[in-house]
Amino acid sequence: MSPLIAVDLITFAVLVLTWALAPMRASGKVAIVGQSSAPSLAADSSVA
Amino acid sequence: MTGEISAADTAWVLVSAALVMLMTPALGFFYGGLVRRKNVLATIMHSFFILALISVQWVLWGYSLAFGPDRGGIIGSLAWVGLNGVGLEPNPDYAGTIPHQAFMIYQAMFAVITPALITGAFAERKRFKAFALFSLLWATLVYDPIAHWVWGVGGWLRNLGALDFAGGTVVHISSGMSALVAAILLGHRLGYGQEPMDPHDATMTMLGAGLLWFGWFGFNAGSALASGALAVNAFVVTNTAAAMAALTWMTLSWIHHRQPSVLGAAAGAVAGLVAITPAAGFVDVSAAILIGLGAGVFCYWAVQLKSKLGVDDSLDVWGVHGVGGMWGALATGLFATVAVNPAGANGLLYGNPRQLLIQLITVAVVTVYSMVMTWVILKALDVTIGLRVAREEELRGLDATQHGEIAYQL
Numbered sequence: 001m002s003p004l005i006a007v008d009l010i011t012f013a014v015l016v017l018t019w020a021l022a023p024m025r026a027s028g029k030v031a032i033v034g035q036s037s038a039p040s041l042a043a044d045s046s047v048a
Numbered sequence: 049m050t051g052e053i054s055a056a057d058t059a060w061v062l063v064s065a066a067l068v069m070l071m072t073p074a075l076g077f078f079y080g081g082l083v084r085r086k087n088v089l090a091t092i093m094h095s096f097f098i099l100a101l102i103s104v105q106w107v108l109w110g111y112s113l114a115f116g117p118d119r120g121g122i123i124g125s126l127a128w129v130g131l132n133g134v135g136l137e138p139n140p141d142y143a144g145t146i147p148h149q150a151f152m153i154y155q156a157m158f159a160v161i162t163p164a165l166i167t168g169a170f171a172e173r174k175r176f177k178a179f180a181l182f183s184l185l186w187a188t189l190v191y192d193p194i195a196h197w198v199w200g201v202g203g204w205l206r207n208l209g210a211l212d213f214a215g216g217t218v219v220h221i222s223s224g225m226s227a228l229v230a231a232i233l234l235g236h237r238l239g240y241g242q243e244p245m246d247p248h249d250a251t252m253t254m255l256g257a258g259l260l261w262f263g264w265f266g267f268n269a270g271s272a273l274a275s276g277a278l279a280v281n282a283f284v285v286t287n288t289a290a291a292m293a294a295l296t297w298m299t300l301s302w303i304h305h306r307q308p309s310v311l312g313a314a315a316g317a318v319a320g321l322v323a324i325t326p327a328a329g330f331v332d333v334s335a336a337i338l339i340g341l342g343a344g345v346f347c348y349w350a351v352q353l354k355s356k357l358g359v360d361d362s363l364d365v366w367g368v369h370g371v372g373g374m375w376g377a378l379a380t381g382l383f384a385t386v387a388v389n390p391a392g393a394n395g396l397l398y399g400n401p402r403q404l405l406i407q408l409i410t411v412a413v414v415t416v417y418s419m420v421m422t423w424v425i426l427k428a429l430d431v432t433i434g435l436r437v438a439r440e441e442e443l444r445g446l447d448a449t450q451h452g453e454i455a456y457q458l
Contacts, residue, residue, distance in 0.1 A: 011338070
C-alpha cells in the first residue's frame, strides 16, 4: 500500500469520526442563510 | 499530414462536447438559485446569452486566436478565421484521430463556460449592455491568449512545460481572479451586509450543481480526446475529488455552525471539480482524494475570508474557481506521475520539484494577466457606457428592468 493511500484512509476515517462526534443543533429553528452578507456559497457560514 | 479517424474517439469527443455544453445552462441554474427572485431570469440569461455569443465568436475568430498557427508563443494567427482550413480531417497537432472540427467544437464549449463563470461576481447589479460587451472583449483579450499560451502548439507556457489537463489555469484561475476584480470594481449590491440576500431557491442551485457534476465528466474525461484509458482515469479521479470535497466542505460547515449545510455540500463538490480539472489526466485516485480534501478546506476558508474582507463577489467565483484552480494547478505539480500519463511529467512527490516551480509560474502569470486585463476592460466600459444599473433599477430587480420579464407568476 502506498503512503498516499494510507493518508487517504486516515483522512476519510477522521471525517467519519467527525460526523459521529460533531454537535448537532436541533432547535427546530429554520436557519436564515445569507443573513449578514451575501446570498452566496458562504451562506452556510452566516447561519444564525 | 493527416491521421485515420477513429469512430470511437470521435463519438466520445462529440458526446463530451455536448456534456460541457450542458454545464453552461447548469451554471445558470446554480447561480440562479442563489440570487433573489427579482434577479433570477437575468442571472440565468447571463449564462444562456454567453452560450450563444461565444459560440459565434469562437468560429469567427476565437478558435484561430487560441489554436491557430503560432505567432511568437503569444497568440494564434488569424489564418483560421471563420474556420478557414479547419475541416473534417484530423489535425495531428491537437488530436490525430478525430476530425479537426470535433476538436474545435469541443474547445468552443470551454470558451463558452469560462466567461459565464465570472457572472457570479457581478450578479444582481450589472447592466446587460455592459455585461454583453465585457463578455465579448474578455473572451477575445483574456481567454483566447491564455488558451494559446497553455494549450496552443507553440504557446510559451506549454513550451515551458506547464501541465493543465482540462483548464485549471485557462478556465478557472482566469475566471476566478477576473471575478475578484469585477466584484471590487462594481462595488457592493445595495443593502449588502445590511439586509437579507437569501438564495431564493436552493433546490434550483442543487439541480445546477448536479448537472455541473454530470457535465464535468465531459470536461475532464473528454480532455483525453480519445476513448481510452486516460479518459477512464480522468473520469474516476474527477468523481472522487468532487465527492471528497463535498464531504469536506459539509463537515467544515457542520463543525463551524453545528449543522451540515446542503448548499455547502454543493459548493464543495464544485470546488473539488475545479481543483481536479488541471490534474485529471496526470494523477491517480490516491492523489484525487487529497486534492478533493484540499479543495474543500482551502475554498471553504477563502469564502469565509471574502465575507470578512467585505468584497461582494456575490456568488463566490473567486473563492471556488480562483482558489480551487490555484490549488489544483499546484497540486498537479505535487502529485503528477508519468505512470498515469507518459506524455505528462512527474511532480514533486515523484522526484521532480521543477514541475512545481513551472506550475507556480503558470499560476502567477495567468493570475496577473487576467486581473490586469479585466481591470482595463471594465474601466474602459465604465467610462464609456457605465457598468451598473441605476439605483432604482437595482431595487426593482434586473428581470423587469433589463429584460421586461419576471420569473414567477405566483
